[in-house]
Amino acid sequence: MVRVRKGETVGYSIGQVASLAGVSVRTLHHYDDVGLLPPGGRSAAGYRLYDDGDLARLRDVLSYRELGFSLEQVRSILDDPRADPASHLRNQHRLVRERIARLEQVLAHLEKLMEAHQMGINLTPEEQLEVFGENWPGDEYAAEAEQRWGDTDAWRQSRQRTSAMTKDDWLAVRAETDALEADLAAAFLGGVAATDERALDLAERHRLAIERFYDVSPEMHRGLAEMYVSDPRFTRHYDDRAPGLARWLRDAIVANAERHAG
Numbered sequence: 311m312v313r314v315r316k317g318e319t320v321g322y323s324i325g326q327v328a329s330l331a332g333v334s335v336r337t338l339h340h341y342d343d344v345g346l347l348p349p350g351g352r353s354a355a356g357y358r359l360y361d362d363g364d365l366a367r368l369r370d371v372l373s374y375r376e377l378g379f380s381l382e383q384v385r386s387i388l389d390d391p392r393a394d395p396a397s398h399l400r401n402q403h404r405l406v407r408e409r410i411a412r413l414e415q416v417l418a419h420l421e422k423l424m425e426a427h428q429m430g431i432n433l434t435p436e437e438q439l440e441v442f443g444e445n446w447p448g449d450e451y452a453a454e455a456e457q458r459w460g461d462t463d464a465w466r467q468s469r470q471r472t473s474a475m476t477k478d479d480w481l482a483v484r485a486e487t488d489a490l491e492a493d494l495a496a497a498f499l500g501g502v503a504a505t506d507e508r509a510l511d512l513a514e515r516h517r518l519a520i521e522r523f524y525d526v527s528p529e530m531h532r533g534l535a536e537m538y539v540s541d542p543r544f545t546r547h548y549d550d551r552a553p554g555l556a557r558w559l560r561d562a563i564v565a566n567a568e569r570h571a572g
Contacts, residue, residue: 317319321351321359331368346385366395373402375408417421467524483522490515494559495551504561513566514557535563 328335341347342358347368350359360368367388374384387393387401475483493514502509517531526534538556539542547554 317323321349321353321361322365324358324360327360327368330365331372333371333372341368341371341381344381344385346381346388370402372397377405379403382545433467471523483519486519491548491551492521494554496556498558499552504558505565509558509562510566513562516559516563517566528567532564532567535560 322330324335324338328338338347338358345366350361350364351359353359370388371384372386375381379387388398393401421460490512494516497509499514513531517526517528518535520526520531536547538560545556548559
């Protein structure tokens with residue numbers, strides 16, 4: 311980088327500064343015109359020359375502009391006689407951290423929308439919160455489901471059916487699911503054997519609940535039930551209702567499949 315001498319001092323030309331900072335010469339002219347970044351000196355020919363202090367101020371200007379401050383706000387901040395370079399760095403650090411936090415919230419919101427789209431859920435963000443709450447299954451489940459079953463008829467059926475469901479439909483699904491899982495836990499805790507007719511009827515209710523989304527035969531249901539004991543996430547979902555419920559439900563589903571096979 312060639313530096314232009316002005317008497318006994320050394321300065322950067324406006325073109326050099328524009329190249330260093332990644333801004334246009336026109337922008338630097340404007341900053342000078344509004345008194346935000348006047349150059350430290352002029353060459354013998356009258357051209358603007360910027361010193362190291364000007365470059366430091368330009369860095370601060372660009373940082374605050376990136377954070378959304380107006381030129382007038384930036385000038386007010388930088389011209390505060392109580393401020394110093396260290397305080398500007400601390401202030402910018404705090405503002406960047408706050409912006410990152412806001413952007414992370416926006417990112418999380420967008421990811422929820424992407425999950426809903428991927429799962430075929432046609433709800434507004436407010437409706438999703440009302441139906442599923444804060445901790446509904448996230449992109450890990452949606453991505454995994456598509457990877458494992460994306461080329462199956464069941465996946466295509468699920469996408470088609472869920473895309474047509476309204477908020478009231480989803481609220482009904484949630485209410486039915488809560489009621490079913492409460493009945494499953496009550497039967498298990500009440501000592502009903504997994505092979506008892508009452509357990510088999512609950513297993514059939516469980517199968518029919520899944521059929522709201524895609525066709526599932528009793529034998530296919532049996533295969534799904536193995537995930538309830540092999541995948542800790544599914545096990546935890548049911549065992550949070552009652553420890554041991556996941557295995558009991560798996561056994562009841564197996565027995566129900568055998569009843570259908572008759």
